[in-house]
Amino acid sequence: MNLPVLIVGAGPVGLTTANLLAARDVPVVLVERNATTSDEAKAISLDDESLRTLQAAELAEAVLGIVVPGTGTRYYDRKGRPLFHARGPEPYRLGYTFKNQFAQPELERLLLQALKERDGVDVRFATELVALTEAPDGVIAHLDNAGEVVDLPVSWVLGCDGGRSTIRELRGIDMTGTSHRDVWLVADTVGDDHDERYGMHLGRPDRPTVIVPGRDGRCRYEFRLRPGEGEGGTKPDFATIERLVAPYRDITPEQVERCTNYTFNAVVADRWRDGRCFLLGDAAHMMPPFAGQGLNSGVRDAANLVWKLAEVWHGRAAESLLDTYEPERRPHATAMVAFSERLGRVVMTTDPLRGRLRDGAVRALLLTPWGRRYLSEMRFRPRPVHTGGLVVRTGTGDEGLVGTQLPQPRVLVPPSLRPLLLDHVLGTGLAVLGVDVGGGDWDRVTAAFPDSLPITHVEVSLGERLPRPQGERQAIADADGRLEAALGGATGRFVLVKPDRYIAAVFPATQAARVGAALARHSTVSPQPRRERTP
Numbered sequence: 427m428n429l430p431v432l433i434v435g436a437g438p439v440g441l442t443t444a445n446l447l448a449a450r451d452v453p454v455v456l457v458e459r460n461a462t463t464s465d466e467a468k469a470i471s472l473d474d475e476s477l478r479t480l481q482a483a484e485l486a487e488a489v490l491g492i493v494v495p496g497t498g499t500r501y502y503d504r505k506g507r508p509l510f511h512a513r514g515p516e517p518y519r520l521g522y523t524f525k526n527q528f529a530q531p532e533l534e535r536l537l538l539q540a541l542k543e544r545d546g547v548d549v550r551f552a553t554e555l556v557a558l559t560e561a562p563d564g565v566i567a568h569l570d571n572a573g574e575v576v577d578l579p580v581s582w583v584l585g586c587d588g589g590r591s592t593i594r595e596l597r598g599i600d601m602t603g604t605s606h607r608d609v610w611l612v613a614d615t616v617g618d619d620h621d622e623r624y625g626m627h628l629g630r631p632d633r634p635t636v637i638v639p640g641r642d643g644r645c646r647y648e649f650r651l652r653p654g655e656g657e658g659g660t661k662p663d664f665a666t667i668e669r670l671v672a673p674y675r676d677i678t679p680e681q682v683e684r685c686t687n688y689t690f691n692a693v694v695a696d697r698w699r700d701g702r703c704f705l706l707g708d709a710a711h712m713m714p715p716f717a718g719q720g721l722n723s724g725v726r727d728a729a730n731l732v733w734k735l736a737e738v739w740h741g742r743a744a745e746s747l748l749d750t751y752e753p754e755r756r757p758h759a760t761a762m763v764a765f766s767e768r769l770g771r772v773v774m775t776t777d778p779l780r781g782r783l784r785d786g787a788v789r790a791l792l793l794t795p796w797g798r799r800y801l802s803e804m805r806f807r808p809r810p811v812h813t814g815g816l817v818v819r820t821g822t823g824d825e826g827l828v829g830t831q832l833p834q835p836r837v838l839v840p841p842s843l844r845p846l847l848l849d850h851v852l853g854t855g856l857a858v859l860g861v862d863v864g865g866g867d868w869d870r871v872t873a874a875f876p877d878s879l880p881i882t883h884v885e886v887s888l889g890e891r892l893p894r895p896q897g898e899r900q901a902i903a904d905a906d907g908r909l910e911a912a913l914g915g916a917t918g919r920f921v922l923v924k925p926d927r928y929i930a931a932v933f934p935a936t937q938a939a940r941v942g943a944a945l946a947r948h949s950t951v952s953p954q955p956r957r958e959r960t961p
């Protein structure tokens with residue numbers, strides 16, 4: 427498999443995917459029909475899981491330099507009074523702040539520059555994919571650059587080309603869902619005095635509004651338009667922008683960086699794989715913007731698919747591993763599309779009665795401890811959980827952890843005992859964490875797992891104890907109690923963690939053969955005694 431992977435679309439999802447693949451030594455060709463990266467600020471929020479994914483490509487620190495570390499979203503009632511502040515779960519649960527505002531053009535430029543500095547990357551702007559031809563060991567991509575069509579043999583094709591995906595059209599894949607007619611005006615402005623580090627959702631039925639402050643005096647305003655105020659896909663005039671923004675600030679034409687009227691869709695592609703072609707991001711699913719999860723869902727797609735594609739490309743895993751992509755990602759993406767629709771109907775309603783009922787229900791919930799946690803921790807948002815794909819349930823009390831994402835606390839690592847984020851220890855492949863287990867149990871696990879898949883072995887010591895290195899196994903200990911909170915329920919057992927940091931299995935040593943067999947189904951060799959690997 428020496429042919430490169432073709433990525434179509436150089437938006438944030440395509441650029442992230444390309445960086446992740448290149449970081450795993452997979453050659454990449456990235457094509458984009460436009461001449462440069464986009465100047466349109468479509469996405470505006472990166473969550474902690476997306477930053478963790480960028481950490482895997484050593485990009486998180488650079489991206490933190492262009493975001494506002496946010497504190498979630500504050501919701502207001504129909505009269506403009508604060509209702510509650512949704513901050514998400516515990517701070518830094520995945521190693522980063524829960525919600526982070528940014529400007530998409532800045533993010534794209536940063537990701538592109540990082541990509542150009544990597545080996546094995548070919549970036550081609552002003553180049554359009556016009557056709558695909560199946561080949562015995564790959565695909566022939568027909569690429570048009572200024573009227574000249576060239577044929578490029580590639581191993582796989584990843585469609586990161588947005589809602590009007592060429593890949594989806596070429597493969598005859600439909601989307602199912604709803605296209606909404608509601609028109610919203612969005613304006614990105616500069617010279618703004620808002621200094622809040624949170625988004626604001628104003629649930630006024632007469633004019634539903636979203637305000638998201640950014641860095642250096644930037645601020646995004648979104649207004650639900652009434653009939654006759656504008657049509658989707660058109661550019662609003664300055665007089666309309668000035669009138670709508672007037673309650674919040676004075677503005678001049680020069681202070682409007684970008685503006686448009688838009689409508690949105692709530693749709694999911696009928697299938698995400700067709701032979702050697704895959705769909706990611708908006709090509710696979712489009713959702714209303716109210717949950718801020720459009721881009722983040724696309725980054726989840728990239729985190730899930732890239733490590734599998736890399737293992738197959740390097741010959742360490744069978745192609746069947748790629749079949750786990752859609753079963754793992756589709757359920758959550760579909761749930762997030764439905765949730766975003768539902769949130770918009772409730773928070774951004776134009777019905778005064780519904781607005782009054784909403785405000786009353788929220789205030790009633792806030793009277794109870796459970797209700798306050800439900801709202802402030804955003805427990806109403808669908809959790810990303812893998813229910814299918816590479817998931818092994820052993821029926822030994824693992825139900826609460828399997829399929830969820832492992833948190834990323836700081837851990838103590840010998841010999842220095844300097845606290846590090848957990849992912850720095852887990853390495854880039856699969857990882858098996860033995861939570862206060864014995865050496866004989868490790869021997870059983872080592873013998874049961876296939877040798878072709880690189881697996882990092884990690885000894886986990888909970889409680890107020892030092893890490894215990896054994897042979898070539900890594901060792902970590904709890905730095906601040908958060909490792910105990912994450913893995914205390916798995917004491918005496920093993921935790922198999924996938925490279926996207928989702929938990930594939932929690933099992934005792936007696937079930938190692940069962941988990942090893944599940945891995946072997948996607949391996950290129952049979953299970954045999956193997957040497958432990960360190961990151």
